Amino acid sequence: MSQNIGMTEAEFERLLKNYRSVKVQVSPFFASRVSARVKANLKEAAEASPLKVVEETRSIAKNAWMHWLALGVAMAGGVMTFQKVQDYRQSRLTSQSSLSGIVGIPTAITVFGPTDDARGAIRILRVSIPEKLKFHSEKLAPLVEGKHQIELALKPEMTLDFPIMVLAQEEGEYSVRVEYFSKMHELLGQKTIKIKFEKGGK
Amino acid sequence: MPMYVCSSTALELSVVFSNALKKQKRNSSVGDFVKRVLRGDPQAVDLIIKETQNDLIKFCFGLTGNMHEAEELAQEAYIKAFASLKTLKEPTKFYSWVVKISKNIYIDRTRSTDELGQNRTIREIEPGALLGVIEDMGSSNPEELAAVQNVLNLMDPDDKVILLLAHHQELQGPEIAELINIQAGAVRARLARARQEFIRIYEDQGE
Numbered sequence: 001m002s003q004n005i006g007m008t009e010a011e012f013e014r015l016l017k018n019y020r021s022v023k024v025q026v027s028p029f030f031a032s033r034v035s036a037r038v039k040a041n042l043k044e045a046a047e048a049s050p051l052k053v054v055e056e057t058r059s060i061a062k063n064a065w066m067h068w069l070a071l072g073v074a075m076a077g078g079v080m081t082f083q084k085v086q087d088y089r090q091s092r093l094t095s096q097s098s099l100s101g102i103v104g105i106p107t108a109i110t111v112f113g114p115t116d117d118a119r120g121a122i123r124i125l126r127v128s129i130p131e132k133l134k135f136h137s138e139k140l141a142p143l144v145e146g147k148h149q150i151e152l153a154l155k156p157e158m159t160l161d162f163p164i165m166v167l168a169q170e171e172g173e174y175s176v177r178v179e180y181f182s183k184m185h186e187l188l189g190q191k192t193i194k195i196k197f198e199k200g201g202k
Numbered sequence: 203m204p205m206y207v208c209s210s211t212a213l214e215l216s217v218v219f220s221n222a223l224k225k226q227k228r229n230s231s232v233g234d235f236v237k238r239v240l241r242g243d244p245q246a247v248d249l250i251i252k253e254t255q256n257d258l259i260k261f262c263f264g265l266t267g268n269m270h271e272a273e274e275l276a277q278e279a280y281i282k283a284f285a286s287l288k289t290l291k292e293p294t295k296f297y298s299w300v301v302k303i304s305k306n307i308y309i310d311r312t313r314s315t316d317e318l319g320q321n322r323t324i325r326e327i328e329p330g331a332l333l334g335v336i337e338d339m340g341s342s343n344p345e346e347l348a349a350v351q352n353v354l355n356l357m358d359p360d361d362k363v364i365l366l367l368a369h370h371q372e373l374q375g376p377e378i379a380e381l382i383n384i385q386a387g388a389v390r391a392r393l394a395r396a397r398q399e400f401i402r403i404y405e406d407q408g409e
Contacts, residue, residue: 007404012397015346015350015404017369018346018347018350019264020370022260024259024272026255026256027273030259030273030276030277031248031252034255034276034277034280035251037281038280038284
């Protein structure tokens with residue numbers, strides 16, 4: 001084979017062996033990001049029964065317009081249905097509603113990427129933090145330094161969850177607001193996360 | 203000289219043996235964690251991911267040639283795997299199972315892109331770009347590694363998968379056959395074809 005083409009078998013083996021020896025740098029947040037989503041999915045599966053109507057709605061909804069139409073149809077069946085859908089959507093915006101952190105140490109908030117039904121409709125994610133908090137990211141330092149609001153553009157095919165790091169210099173309870181918008185900046189959902197920062201160690 | 207050949211072969215054998223042992227140890231630990239998840243221990247989910255993420259993302263990076271897509275592919279594979287964990291007959295085979303799932307997702311995505319008549323985005327990777335996502339370049343040279351990734355990016359998805367399973371994940375014929383649903387006897391011919399394709403593109407790129 002190799003004689004016909006030119007490259008020797010040994011050279012081919014060497015190339016692929018070198019390629020195999022490369023270590024890929026996996027994001028330190030990857031495991032927590034995936035497992036948060038896995039756990040949410042497992043929880044969702046466990047709660048599948050009361051949310052059956054939502055699942056049916058989701059299966060009908062192929063795009064955002066269809067989704068809202070389906071919601072309208074579901075509403076005709078009863079206000080409770082709509083409320084369940086809203087609760088469900090709301091619960092998927094972030095993994096936490098309250099958490100604690102230590103002053104001076106970056107704390108991660110995991111913001112879920114859009115669910116399948118919302119994918120494509122949700123195109124902008126905005127995270128707002130109070131003045132006393134700082135965004136923290138070594139990789140994106142020039143982009144987040146000094147900012148108290150960041151917006152991330154989401155591609156329709158994006159399903160990743162977003163770890164967002166915040167840092168406090170003083171003790172206290174802070175509110176972080178997460179909002180999802182459509183491409184036209186129409187607000188599709190929001191959630192506030194309370195973070196209590198305390199001094200670490202004694 | 204014969205001494206050199208002997209010690210070199212012995213060294214290679216010991217590396218192969220040590221890698222096989224490492225894989226066996228990993229599969230055994232992961233098997234235990236899978237049993238813990240099935241008993242309702244959510245902490246074991248993290249342990250399984252931590253134990254397998256580097257190898258899986260490396261495999262996905264080989265498929266996609268892009269770190270973000272690799273992480274997304276791996277994430278989707280993990281979610282699918284955990285959602286149907288109860289169907290996994292042998293817990294020690296979790297890793298090859300999740301590799302199979304990621305391979306299927308990748309092939310499905312590629313096919314649906316092709317069916318829609320969209321061209322797959324094939325980005326040429328500059329050696330410098332690899333430095334950002336690769337922790338340890340070892341003694342290899344970045345130009346050569348970028349060239350290998352660029353060839354993989356241009357390969358037919360099925361050929362690329364079999365090449366990565368054999369030369370990257372170091373799987374044997376029967377394991378590969380099981381992962382890509384072909385007869386064990388057909389693996390050799392398919393692999394030879396993939397190698398030939400790799401060499402052809404590599405040499406075309408070099409011209």
